[in-house]
Amino acid sequence: MEIDKPVQIELDTIYGWMQSHVISRHPWDIQSLEKVVKPSSKLSAQQHLSIYRRSYFSRLRECMLVQFPALSYALGRDLFIQFTDIYLAQYPSQSYTLADLGQHFEHFLEENRPDKYQEQKEWWVDFMIQLANFEFQVNIKFDEIADENYHLVKDISIKDDHLNVLPICELYAHDFPISIFYKEAINDKSPEQPLPQKSYSALIRRNYRLGIFELQPLQYHFLKVLKETNSVKESLSRLCSEFDLDQNELMATWSIWKEAWIEEGFFIKK
Template sequence: MTHLADLQAWLQAQLTGKATEQQPSVVIEGLPQIIKSNGVPPEQRLRVYTSGYYLRLLECLQGDFPVLRAFLSDEVFGIFARGYIYSVGSKSYSLLDFSKNFPAFLLQMTPPAQTEAEWQRYRFPYELACLERLMIEVATDRGFESRDPAQKRPIGNIWMGLGDNLGVEVPKCLRLLEASFDLCAFMDAPQPIAERQLPVLQKTYLTLSRRNYRLFKTNLEHWQYALLNYLQSGCTLHETLEKIQSTGIKSAGELKADLLFFLPYAEEQHLLRLT
């Protein structure tokens, strides 16, 4: 008698295109377990489920990367999507997680670039995919919407010996992306996506977050990006400032002056919260 777990493993192997040889030998003959219904033979019924599984995952990728799909064309995007579905497959109970490794898959499938122009042409779809994937994570992770408004703290107190009592919290939905192109300008361009030109190389530091349940993305200066990055990793504000100063991005005086303007802005934009 075939165990249910073995049949489930066999059916999963059929749906995902995995070799049945990797499954227990007892379920290699699992096809006879499928009941013929309304004159439809088991082989055809299995193909219906297999096609449905593939189409659902393809639909998921198309929905998660609409801009990338329009930029590459349906044909080119479909080639990468099929490769991802059959080589990586779904390994989570939630379809929200399915496309998580798609940007890395694109990069892995990229051939070696022979010229700088080729490198840009190959690199841009990967970074565009990274941006669209991060947008999904920002939309589904926790923000500050349910939190009580933070009590406003005098920013000047940081430099008056009270900084040790000042805490800074960043939202869980905050995402940061160091890019080789101005992705914000590309995403916000007025032309149809298929008609937009490949952006020129331009180092950008992109932040994505959510305010009042609305996603927004902004290009930051290098030191502002570093500030949020260190805070997100668990550093205190003073540890963060010391790290930034040690890198030479900003001098101590410049950093203190600029921070007086940036912290209120960042708090207003829900990039951080002073506590």
């Protein structure tokens, strides 16, 4: 411990100084630079340090662009990068993994929405925030620890009480067609920014690969209850009562859903 004390202070000082110069968006205290960093025959102390500073911002901007490809498309690269730089200043990474870099971005956008003090909110801001949330969820679900050791149901004659949804089957209700926009953006189809419109979707992971499905409102509610109850019977019953549906018609509809979802690998065997 006797050795550590002065070391900590000395290293702390240098590290604190360098870190603030590398990650800060504000101008530097240039006077102090040559007291800490040696100039070389080719570069000044400031130029040496600038290499780290440029790399810091470039690296993390690129990372954010990878994590939010649809949002960066929607905002436009330049505006996205402007947001990113402010975000990095407000929420510098505190994780050992870059996978967490964008975890506060949705919250940051909400905090910094341009219509924050307006009574009438602008819908396009909500679109961007919902898109940010969805994109980060996609990142999380891709690499989340989940059971992949299951039997996918392939036989459409399977009894309903043997059905369960995949361990990763996330359901989304959005005020915009977020998942459609997302799919088109990542597939370079240049989607236009959509107008407000309720949308429902499911993000599944099957055999470690992701898939996104658009849902009808009833399908969304059915799957939501099914996830809660693990019971097709209970889910159909609740759907009937909550939406005042004819039971026979719903059973006919369910058989169509069931066949389609089994074909698409939604269900595992209980």
